[in-house]
Amino acid sequence: MKTTLSILLVALVFPLAMTAMDQQFYIGFGARVLIYAMAAASLNLVLGYGGMVSFGHAAFFGAGAYITGILAVEGLRSAWIAWPAALAVAALAALAIGAMSLRTRGVYFIMITLAFAQMMYYVFVSLKAYGGDDGLSMPGRSTLGFGLELRDELTWYYVVLVLLAAVLYLLHRIAHSRFGRVIEAIRENETRAAAIGYPVYGYKLACFVISGAIAGLAGALIANQSSYVSPSLLHWIQSGTLMIMVILGGVGRFWGGPLGAAVLLTLEETLSGSELLGPYALHWQLPVGVVLLAIVLFAPQGIAGLIAGRRRA
Amino acid sequence: MLELRGLTKRFGGLVAVDHVNLAVKDGEIHALIGPNGAGKTTIVAQVSGSLDADAGEILFLGSDLTRLPQHARVKAGIARSYQITSIFRRFSVLDNLALAVQARSGSSLSFWRPVAEEKALFDEARAIADEVGLSRRLDLLAGNLAHGEQRALEVGLALATRPKLVLLDEPMAGMGPEESQRIIALIERIRARVTVLLVEHDMDAVFRLAERISVLVSGRVIASGAPQEIRANAEVRRAYLGDELAAG
Numbered sequence: 001m002k003t004t005l006s007i008l009l010v011a012l013v014f015p016l017a018m019t020a021m022d023q024q025f026y027i028g029f030g031a032r033v034l035i036y037a038m039a040a041a042s043l044n045l046v047l048g049y050g051g052m053v054s055f056g057h058a059a060f061f062g063a064g065a066y067i068t069g070i071l072a073v074e075g076l077r078s079a080w081i082a083w084p085a086a087l088a089v090a091a092l093a094a095l096a097i098g099a100m101s102l103r104t105r106g107v108y109f110i111m112i113t114l115a116f117a118q119m120m121y122y123v124f125v126s127l128k129a130y131g132g133d134d135g136l137s138m139p140g141r142s143t144l145g146f147g148l149e150l151r152d153e154l155t156w157y158y159v160v161l162v163l164l165a166a167v168l169y170l171l172h173r174i175a176h177s178r179f180g181r182v183i184e185a186i187r188e189n190e191t192r193a194a195a196i197g198y199p200v201y202g203y204k205l206a207c208f209v210i211s212g213a214i215a216g217l218a219g220a221l222i223a224n225q226s227s228y229v230s231p232s233l234l235h236w237i238q239s240g241t242l243m244i245m246v247i248l249g250g251v252g253r254f255w256g257g258p259l260g261a262a263v264l265l266t267l268e269e270t271l272s273g274s275e276l277l278g279p280y281a282l283h284w285q286l287p288v289g290v291v292l293l294a295i296v297l298f299a300p301q302g303i304a305g306l307i308a309g310r311r312r313a
Numbered sequence: 314m315l316e317l318r319g320l321t322k323r324f325g326g327l328v329a330v331d332h333v334n335l336a337v338k339d340g341e342i343h344a345l346i347g348p349n350g351a352g353k354t355t356i357v358a359q360v361s362g363s364l365d366a367d368a369g370e371i372l373f374l375g376s377d378l379t380r381l382p383q384h385a386r387v388k389a390g391i392a393r394s395y396q397i398t399s400i401f402r403r404f405s406v407l408d409n410l411a412l413a414v415q416a417r418s419g420s421s422l423s424f425w426r427p428v429a430e431e432k433a434l435f436d437e438a439r440a441i442a443d444e445v446g447l448s449r450r451l452d453l454l455a456g457n458l459a460h461g462e463q464r465a466l467e468v469g470l471a472l473a474t475r476p477k478l479v480l481l482d483e484p485m486a487g488m489g490p491e492e493s494q495r496i497i498a499l500i501e502r503i504r505a506r507v508t509v510l511l512v513e514h515d516m517d518a519v520f521r522l523a524e525r526i527s528v529l530v531s532g533r534v535i536a537s538g539a540p541q542e543i544r545a546n547a548e549v550r551r552a553y554l555g556d557e558l559a560a561g
Contacts, residue, residue: 188401
């Protein structure tokens with residue numbers, strides 16, 4: 001509870017602090033962190049809670065982004081249509097990909113989810129009508145009504161924050177529900193879960209679809225972030241980045257996804273700028289790699305695990 | 314209650330279960346004995362539904378289960394325990410049992426309501442913990458239980474699904490004599506309400522508990538009958554029991 005309140009407080013105050021310090025540029029950065037927090041949290045549902053190592057989560061993230069982008073180009077800019085559409089299409093994609101991938105296990109599952117995501121990547125790269133290689137520029141952000149102008153960075157930030165809070169609350173409820181317990185039980189011991197009467201395939205698929213749908217919503221938001229959809233959102237490197245966020249933050253830890261997203265993007269932002277490393281800033285991934293290595297070796301429960309451990313001690 | 318007709322399982326060239334016919338009557342404790350590799354665990358897996366039958370039929374309470382998935386067979390009333398302990402090690406004892414109770418009480422496609430509020434689940438889980446002698450270990454992680462206690466939880470998980478027929482695969486595996494006595498007492502307690510198919514190497518336990526015994530050798534049932542018949546059966550003595558036990 002204390003962790004939740006402090007994180008919420010930081011997220012609420014951040015744009016105000018940036019405005020006070022005349023660093024409005026970072027409000028946009030903050031919104032990007034929130035969006036990736038949502039995507040990473042969705043991956044953590046399948047990866048951390050469900051034990052399904054999906055290496056193709058970018059497929060759903062990217063699909064959500066493309067649906068939003070394509071609808072915007074076609075003149076449909078209402079968030080009330082575009083965002084649910086992104087969510088629904090990502091859910092359908094997760095249903096199709098999950099239905100096939102979940103018949104396999106272990107390394108095969110990792111590889112097949114990766115393969116499906118790469119297929120989606122090439123589909124969108126070859127969509128010449130919607131930008132192909134170059135990506136897709138949207139005429140502007142979605143429209144929300146109620147006098148809320150998403151072009152305004154501050155409004156945008158808080159809209160994203162509200163959505164993230166709603167998603168995290170939903171994930172929290174799921175984690176403690178009957179369904180959540182079954183998902184964790186399947187991760188712990190799939191054979192036993194089947195033996196006490198759970199149709200494990202169905203539960204895993206449901207979990208995969210929920211996770212994909214949330215990633216799709218995050219995708220709709222990332223498309224809006226810069227009013228531009230790049231095929232790189234679907235690339236396997238994107239799946240890897242989301243996975244790194246989850247591992248950094250804490251696999252199967254409630255705050256794992258958001259914390260990992262915040263830390264990784266902050267590291268990237270500070271290290272890739274020229275202030276800190278000067279000419280070496282090009283190689284910002286190297287120190288990030290060292291941090292990741294340290295986390296995996298010394299804090300296998302991630303940053304969220306470190307915080308929880310300190311609290312208990 | 315349970316009838317196997319011509320049940321067969323092949324692993325490549327090996328016929329692990331070879332046209333097995335077996336009938337377990339309602340309310341009895343039926344022991345399935347035989348040397349290692351005879352196919353006992355394979356039969357348990359086939360009846361519980363984790364392994365397909367290559368041929369033959371599995372009838373339970375008059376209906377054909379042969380093609381039903383495992384979870385549907387649990388719903389029909391068949392539960393199993395494992396020879397190698399299979400529990401949720403990072404869940405508490407109480408959560409282990411509550412999870413098994415949850416599997417058969419209502420839908421688990423519930424995403425919103427906290428399961429911790431469902432008092433009925435945990436009350437029943439506590440009752441089962443009491444029955445298998447784990448009521449003082451409820452909050453301990455299952456992985457931290459002593460071996461004998463893990464074996465008791467193993468049986469408890471099967472019982473928590475409220476089965477009509479429970480398949481116990483070597484419930485006393487790796488146990489000392491004292492712990493074995495506890496499992497024997499537990500089986501004695503449940504025999505009034507559950508039919509038991511017991512796979513066990515501990516012949517003292519088998520002859521104490523079983524009303525009928527079937528002997529499996531190389532995937533084939535070579536004898537089936539009351540304990541005294543099995544003890545007197547020359548073929549069984551040669552293949553499995555040996556003279557020592559038969560004399561006793």
